Amino acid sequence: MREKFKLGFLPTRRVFFSKEESNREKALIAEKIRRLAPEIEIVGLENLNEEALLITEREALEAARRFRTAEVDAVFAPHCNFGSEGAVALAAREIGRPLLLWGPRDAAPEADGSRLRDTQCGLFATGKVLRRFGVPFTYIVNSSLDDPVFERGFLNFLAAANVVKQFRGARIGQIGTRPRDFYSVIVNESELLERFGIQTIPLDLSALVRSAKKLLADPRGAWRAEAERFRGIADFSACADGTVEQLAALKLAIDAWRNEEELAAAAIQCWDSLQEEMGICSCFVNAVLAGEGFPLACEADIHGAISSLLLQSATLTPQPTFLADLTIRHPENDNAELLWHCGPFPPELAAGERRVDRHFVLPSHAPGVCSWKLRGGDVSLIRFDGIGGEYSLFCGEGRMIDGPFNQGTYGYVEVEDWPLWEEKLVRGPYIHHIAGAYGSCATVFAEACRYLSVAFDPATPDLATIESRMRR
Template identity: 25%
Template sequence: MKNVPDIKLGIIAVSRDCFPIELSRNRKNKVVEECTKKNIPIINLETIIENESDVLKALKEIKEKGVNALVIYLGNFGPEGPTSLLAQKFDGPVMVSAAAEETGKDLYGGRGDAYCGFLSLSYNLGLRNKQVYIPHYPVGIPSEIADMIKEFMPIARTILALKNLKIFSFGPRPQDFVTMHTPIKPLYDLGISIMENSELDLYDIYKQAENDPRISEVMEDMAKELGTGNTYPELLRKLAQYEVALIDFMEKNLGASQFGIFANKCWPAFEKYFGFVPCYVNSRLASRGIPVACEVDVYGALSEYIIYNVSELPATLLDVNNTVPYDLIEENKDRIRDKGYKPTDLFMGFHCGNTPSCCLINGAIKYQLIMHRLLEPGKEPDITRGTLEGRLRPGETLIFRIHATPDARLISYLAEGEILDIDPKSFGGIGVFAIKEMGRFYRYVLLEKKFPHHTAVGFKHVGKYVYEVLKLLGIKEIYYNLPENQRYPEENPFIS
């Protein structure tokens, strides 16, 4: 993966001084053995935490070994004060788990009572106002703890990535796209940097890259990627120049950050000066883990980046766009009704052409039909060329957005479903989405909570990880699609 942190995960055991310290040490070592068997990379920290002095020793060892994500393991009851202190002072994501009792043959000298100790630790973590990741059922035998650690890794990677992220934006939002507002205080609260620039800055860096020797190499790579979809080969030089310009700008301006993403103005003035639509370049950078959100949608870019870190797959940004006509449903009833979907469970996700080619069927460079109507009416497409269009690949999907309200509160939604193997019979990067109870979710979450029309789209069911990331970020309002028999708070109870 590119543009993401390398996780150096450590595990440390804690032990209450009235319990055998060897019980915690031995149980932790067995967890490490299980991680090795399951190819889960982990650093076995030698320090055992019994008191606050041990916390200082542990922090020194953690620093020396380069650990940036930590598993705290209660091998027995554990000292809740020093344990919560370690979690507070460690500057990285923390998971806490606890040992289950292994056998009924040794419940005198070999009983650890970590099940009980975890309750005390939870209280102390609350006193310190420290958020940690606690697995769904956090107590287990070594093989079960190893599985929990594996589940923690994408969560830890995402938290670390956000702490070291800079978002580059270019230009103000297009007219009537006020829903893409960007209160920046919540970004700072998350530890994310933002660098806001003008469209003129974007044009300037593009012009500076005009004679860059790397342009030819990028053109060759584009042609190879597109294959038969390279319908406008004469356009590739401009697109390659733009790609080189963006990458150079990011590398030169990361500053104290390690990772970067973009939210760029892409119309209507863009085409008149640059001479193309930037969608294909946006798609290529997204495939490398550098989302370039359309229409200066900063929180859309952030949502894409979270999905990328969690799923280890490229994501895209689409409009929750249009309904699926009844005749198209009838033509594909074996793919829809046989799976139990209602018409209101369906919608089409669409955008001009920013989705990575690996997520499309028969992707090809085309022109943006809507912009062509606006900018080149009645003419052959020229400055509106540059979209990557095709049908979204069928399979698992997640729609997700983290967003800031006008009063700068962070809210979010997520819902899992699938992209159906149906021809949408339309233009752009587009697909037919099926999400259970989408109609009610659309009405009582997207509309009721004032979310914008852009949604980040992932191509894997990773909702459980995204949800935990949101909790660790301290986001309180997290919405998801409810089943048919469970009503939303604002839903009319008299509608059947």
């Protein structure tokens, strides 16, 4: 169960402008964000002063202490008038979490020529001071509270901050070693830990197999109910007797390990020791776990697991992701590509019937491979990867279209400019594995990368298009 997302609410004002107007704006903003995101917990400035508004730098240090104690995941600093730029920057630096900067659009001057807020003017000042303090921030164009620009921007910021939350300090499991010839999935565990706080938690494949077999040895074990649940998800008629039960035991063994180690995602050496030891493929288990919010990447691809975790986190409610091979171009569409893998795509994303079959490539032809097609719709595709100490995040969007039948799990994605995608991916530091999810997430990752020390590397849409989405 994921912890509730916590937002630090840091409204600010400057004393030279109307106190009453600032307090009115603060109340309206608080009410609005509660309506926009009722699922989050908001930590405010109650009792900081009589207004619960940040005004002085001394108050900034106390606000930062409160927010650190509450372990907020992000901070929203709406300027209820010009604002106190030094106090905001000081607090934000001390808190060290993603920061959202915005203020409501100013009303026309009063009849006597006076102005009540000068909010936009203060935003210019705060942006400069944040840069001086070395504080990265997200900015929403000065707009009215009910403007779609604010609503989209606020929700996009929450999603980006959630990506940052799940990335920093993530614990990623690794079951077994990489396949012998897969140099492409080599990762630097030391760099992941030192740069991002990401821990890689290993588990010997033989230990997992022993755990699964121990579970199966109990005739009244939980594997029975799990096997029955599996039969309700897909058709196993093409598999040998006992396959469903073994898959159920394998899944429960992984569940126990990931709960004990508090893992966010994992990668598994899915061939070929598992086929030799248990006579099954893990594909269906990968698919079910991904659907339950625990990405399990194929072929010991740690960066693939991280990519899936990031994409799953691009909404406050986890969404199913799939890890695909970029395989072949569509035979009739030069801007479309086959997204394929042996069978690990979540059943929730399938169109039509769902069957589990025997493997069609591995010499063992072991059962456990899923066979279904991805449903139509818009998708986002990302890949977190690195080489030589430099890390980047490839990002693109497309839509699923029809194409020739394939064995395993598959779908065809059409994008704006496939040759551009292909060249970016080949030049790297990326590989043939890419994480996918339904919906549009490019704006989320454009913001998240501001905080991750990871270069944002979009294909299509390009960066200018992505940024323009948030301004209009």
